[in-house]
Amino acid sequence: MNTLSYGLLAFLAREPGSGYDVMLKIQPFWQAKHSQIYPLLAQMEENELLTSLWIKQSEKPDKKIYSITDSGIRKLKEWMYMPLPDPVTRDELSMKTFCMWMTDRDNAIEIVESRKAYFSRRLESFHKMLQNIPEEKRGFGNREFYDYILIQKGIFNATAGQDWCKWVLGMLREQQAKESPVQSV
Structure with missing residues (x-):
């Protein structure tokens, strides 16, 4: 299986x-x-x-x-009780990031923006799920405890992904601003 x-x-x-x-x-x-x-x-x-x-x-x-x-x-x-294997990572964003030197900055920004939007949708979805778990059911021994910790894992992962996107976008836009010609008035 x-x-x-x-x-x-x-x-x-x-x-x-x-x-x-x-x-x-x-x-x-x-x-x-x-x-x-x-x-x-x-x-x-x-x-x-x-x-x-x-x-x-x-x-x-x-x-x-x-x-x-x-x-x-x-x-x-x-x-x-079976040993937990190492996680499998298959993320197209990682592969496209590896190739970003082959595209223009606007496309690179669009790629990262689209993933940032994805993480925002994921966070919204996880927060909605979290609202369905009462505080008193978030302790060990309750079936909902396991839902709670799994949803929190999703929140942590989506937050980290969103933070990474913001960091990359900040660098791309900062470099873009430095390369733009200064407008004289």
Whole structure:
């Protein structure tokens, strides 16, 4: 099983849901597409880690709801004791930054501005999630504690990314100002 499979099990261990529901819940923490999620759900159902039932809906297509099985819970618990691998970094901004010497400053600024805007949207999303966790549930032992610390991790990462973007933009704009001809009045 891959990491995404375990992530899907983790969300379904909390509550049953459709593939679409699980995709929406996992998106803030792990980027995955429908084309990845649905085959994994089918495979885990075939391996008896999940069960499903169809819900009839009026005016909408029927919906398949997945639930984790006892075997799925055992598999998820086993995974929790596996060594944690080093994180995988795949960030197109890093690759474009490596090549920024090949573009003009305005494009470089646009690239970094677009990522800064992304971090702003992420921060807004994480802060909204945080509002849904009552203060009294933010302590060890509560299920919400783990949501709380994971959301905080997202906030720290997005803040660091936003700070980096601001730093780079400051340098690019400072150099741009120095190179601009002085206007005489």
